[in-house]
Amino acid sequence: MARAATTADAFNAVAEPRRRQILDLLVGGERPVNDLVAQLGLAQPQVSKHLRVLREVGAVDVREDGRRRLYRLNGKALKPIHDWVHEYERLWSERFDELDAVLKGLEQKEEDDGSDE
Amino acid sequence: MARAATTADAFNAVAEPRRRQILDLLVGGERPVNDLVAQLGLAQPQVSKHLRVLREVGAVDVREDGRRRLYRLNGKALKPIHDWVHEYERLWSERFDELDAVLKGLEQKEEDDGSDE
DNA sequence: CAATCATATACCGATATCGGAATATGTCAA
């Protein structure tokens, strides 16, 4: 066995920085491949390959327009990532840090009061 | 060149489902390796290896306790993932879907009015 | 129809991974 395919998951697909860049560019709206090639400074075949991966995980959709292909973002594919990482937000949010402090204070108080646990 | 190292990034580290599971378990608090081994149903060496990766990207910290090692979550390492994916939230949120519809309506209107762009 | 433009695919070599198995390191207990 080796590492999971890049097309296995949105997680795997998006682990590659270039692919994140591509998605970031597509936030601005539909773009033909050549636009992306120009903006990324990458060779055209590499861009097409990255787009294929993004297509396979559903993060982008394509539309034909004459001899060019217009790629468009489909952000829903990223929702699982958002949902997962969202659970960890409290670990760096100051607001929650304060809440944690309060809760710890309460625990301490209960321990001082003695009894079980 | 090959795929980026799993230790290159939080993105790469977390692309592996087992490592996400480990982090999920550590949300419940500090745990020794053997606890994780039991809960994951994985072989001990694999768990140690996954933990190493998570350590190298700063997602967990270790503390020695006799002959065992207690691993603890350090969620701050996941913030870049959260920050990145957060930008895409509007793409699946219904509230923002409605906003998009409104904006598209406005665009349409301007196009109908003609003129440049 | 030929030439050109836009994009996708195929092939290559190098590399880092993953799980499995064996083993090393280090601590505690009798």
Place this chain on the structure above:
DNA sequence: TTGACATATTCCGATATCGGTATATGATTG
């Protein structure tokens, strides 16, 4: 000190990747 326990490291083979280069496919223009 010997043995049991807890964890980390090393070696293995298989595999999927990435960038580069060459080429295929397909649409448009002259």
